[in-house]
Amino acid sequence: MPARGLFIAGTDTEIGKTRAAVSVIRALARAGLRVAAMKPVAAGAVLTADGLRNGDAASLAAAASVSAAYALVNPYCLAAPVSPHIAAAEAGVVIDTRRIAHCFRELALRADCVVVEGAGGWLAPIGGRRTMADVARALELPVVLVVGLRLGCLNHALLTARAIEAGGLRLGAWIANHIDPGLERVGENVATLERLLGRPPLALLPHETSGIAPSAPAARHTREESAARAGAQEMPLERGLELPEAAGAALLRLLRAACRTGKGRRKLLS
Secondary structure, three states, rough: OOOOOEEEEEEEEEHHHHHHHHHHHHHHHHOOOOOEOOOOEEOOOEEEEEEOOOOHHHHHHHHHOOOOHHHHOEEEEEEOOOOHHHHHHHHHHOOOHHHHHHHHHHHHHOOOOOEEOOOOOOOEEEEEOOHHOOOOHHOOOOOEEEEEEOOOOHHHHHHHHHHHHHHHOOOOEEEEEEEOOOOOOHHHHHHHHHHHOOOOOOEEEOOOOOEOOOOOOOOOOOHHHHHHHHOOOOOEEEEOOHHHHHHHHHHHHHHHHHHHOOOOOOOOOO
C-alpha cells in the first residue's frame, strides 16, 4: 500500500489541533488501519528521564496504533513554550524539512497512514523565511483544517484556506472545535463556514472544560519505542473524542483519493 497520511493544521495556536488529531487517529484505527502519529515541531516541553518531551506529541503517540521512537514522532522538541522559530533559535537548532520528511517516511514504512499535526497556525514561523506551510508542502499530504470556534474564526478560517491553496495544497476537510463557550450564534458561524469553505465540517467537537486526562499506555512496546510514550505519568494527555461513523468514512475516502494521486496536492474530499 502506498504511504498515506493527513496533515492536521489549525487556524491559530491553542484551538484544539491535538484534540482533533487524536480523534482522527482513533477513528482511523477503529476503521482497521495501522496508524502512526507525528508532531514534527513542538515548542514547550518538560524534561524527563528520557530527555525533553512535549505533551501534544506524547498524546499523539499514545493514541497511535503503531509505536515508534520518540525521535521519529517528534524530531524537533524545543524547550521554550514560544513560537517555534524563537524556541529553535534559543536552542541553537535549525529546523530542516528534509529531516522531517525522512522521519515521516520511516513512520510510513510501518503504518497504513500517518497523522501529522502542525504547530501553531498555518504560517507559524519555524526559522528564516520558512513556516509550517513549508513542512506541509514537504510532506504533500491532504490538509485537515481545525477551526477554533470563537470570535474571529470566520476570517481566520478563510485566510488559512486561501493560504493553503496559494501554497499548492488543497483543503481536504475541516473540523469545527467549540473552544469558546461564550461564542454567540454558533450555528450561524458553522453554517457560514460550511458555505464559504464549500463543504460541511467533518465533525463539530463540543466545548469541554476538563477533557484532558491521563491516557493508558500500550500493553506492549519495545524499550526504544517506549520513549514515544515517556512522560505519560508526568504530563496530562489528550484523549480526543469518538468521531461519528460518517466522519471516519469521509477520512477513508480522503486517504484513498490521496493514495490514487500519490500526494495530497489538489485533491478535494468527495
